[in-house]
Amino acid sequence: MNNIPLSLREKLKETCYIAGVKIVRRLVSSIDETVKYLFSLYDGEYIESVLMKYEHGYTVCVSTQVGCRMGCKFCASGLNGLTRSLTASEILAQIITAGKDRNVRVSNVVMMGMGEPLDNFENSKRFLKLVTSEDGLGIGLRHISLSTSGVVTGIEKLALLNLPITLSISLHAPNDEIRNTMMPVNKKWNIDLLLKACKKYQDVTTRRISFEYALIKGVNDSPQCAEQLAKRLKGIMCHVNLIPANPVKENSFEKPDLKSIKKFKEMLESKGINATIRRTLGADINASCGQLRKKEARL
Numbered sequence: 675m676n677n678i679p680l681s682l683r684e685k686l687k688e689t690c691y692i693a694g695v696k697i698v699r700r701l702v703s704s705i706d707e708t709v710k711y712l713f714s715l716y717d718g719e720y721i722e723s724v725l726m727k728y729e730h731g732y733t734v735c736v737s738t739q740v741g742c743r744m745g746c747k748f749c750a751s752g753l754n755g756l757t758r759s760l761t762a763s764e765i766l767a768q769i770i771t772a773g774k775d776r777n778v779r780v781s782n783v784v785m786m787g788m789g790e791p792l793d794n795f796e797n798s799k800r801f802l803k804l805v806t807s808e809d810g811l812g813i814g815l816r817h818i819s820l821s822t823s824g825v826v827t828g829i830e831k832l833a834l835l836n837l838p839i840t841l842s843i844s845l846h847a848p849n850d851e852i853r854n855t856m857m858p859v860n861k862k863w864n865i866d867l868l869l870k871a872c873k874k875y876q877d878v879t880t881r882r883i884s885f886e887y888a889l890i891k892g893v894n895d896s897p898q899c900a901e902q903l904a905k906r907l908k909g910i911m912c913h914v915n916l917i918p919a920n921p922v923k924e925n926s927f928e929k930p931d932l933k934s935i936k937k938f939k940e941m942l943e944s945k946g947i948n949a950t951i952r953r954t955l956g957a958d959i960n961a962s963c964g965q966l967r968k969k970e971a972r973l
């Protein structure tokens with residue numbers, strides 16, 4: 675930048691850095707063109723992102739933290755706790771870098787990679803501003819989803835911003851007894867408190883809420899669970915995404931067979947709850963988050 679004085683350049687060098695991300699590894703699925711990236715950050719840490727091709731365009735799943743402190747038992751991202759939160763520009767850089775790499779325009783974003791976005795509230799908020807700005811990527815808020823494990827204070831703060839993004843709640847259980855064994859966050863904010871916050875969020879934003887439910891064999895996949903879940907979600911305008919749990923080396927969770935997954939879906943629908951079974955993308959490249967970083971960083 676020769677157009678600014680040397681003294682200012684020196685000052686910038688001392689006080690600023692450009693937080694981009696560098697591609698360390700790129701795995702391309704031969705089944706569906708899903709691309710999984712392992713990125714390195716300026717300080718040598720690693721994060722993962724995934725670029726997915728849908729009928730309506732390209733979606734990037736971004737990470738918001740290096741690791742995660744929420745400690746969900748089924749998740750590879752949180753196995754070693756939180757290293758640090760990402761800056762807004764590091765979250766943005768994942769989309770720009772993936773789009774440039776494949777020479778495609780990214781039209782949708784899901785904040786569903788490594789980390790808990792509401793445990794990194796200010797940077798997530800700033801990221802939403804940058805990614806939607808006409809001077810940024812110009813992606814509409816309606817094309818963005820933010821997924822949370824249930825940080826109630828964060829949901830309340832997000833409601834105050836009244837943004838038309840899709841709020842996705844990782845519920846995964848129909849009662850506290852089961853949820854407590856899977857997700858430590860439930861001990862701080864139980865399902866009642868979480869669903870109350872969701873209702874409040876919906877009152878403000880009028881947006882449909884998406885509930886993620888990872889089906890784990892013998893843990894949360896019984897017809898009774900489906901029935902309980904439908905009862906609890908009554909009164910919330912919502913959609914349930916059923917995800918066959920991804921096995922992680924460090925735990926012994928297994929996914930149910932397709933027949934019981936379909937039965938679970940039908941049970942929900944018979945009680946008036948919309949549900950879809952999430953299509954698995956990138957099955958051959960292990961596109962679920964946290965596993966690639968763990969291998970690279972030898973965690």
Ligand code: SAH
Pocket residue numbers: 748749750785786787788789790791821822823842843844886888917918919920921922962
């Ligand atoms: N921290 C946020 C967003 C990132 S996790 C959250 O928890 O919502 C993105 C999604 O992947 C969450 O719904 C999470 O519960 C789910 N997930 C994590 N590990 C999984 C696994 N092994 N199988 C299926 N889904 C998993």
Ligand code: SF4
Pocket residue numbers: 742743744745746749750751752787788789790822823844
């Ligand atoms: Fe963190 Fe989400 Fe993984 Fe839970 S599921 S440990 S909140 S990244």
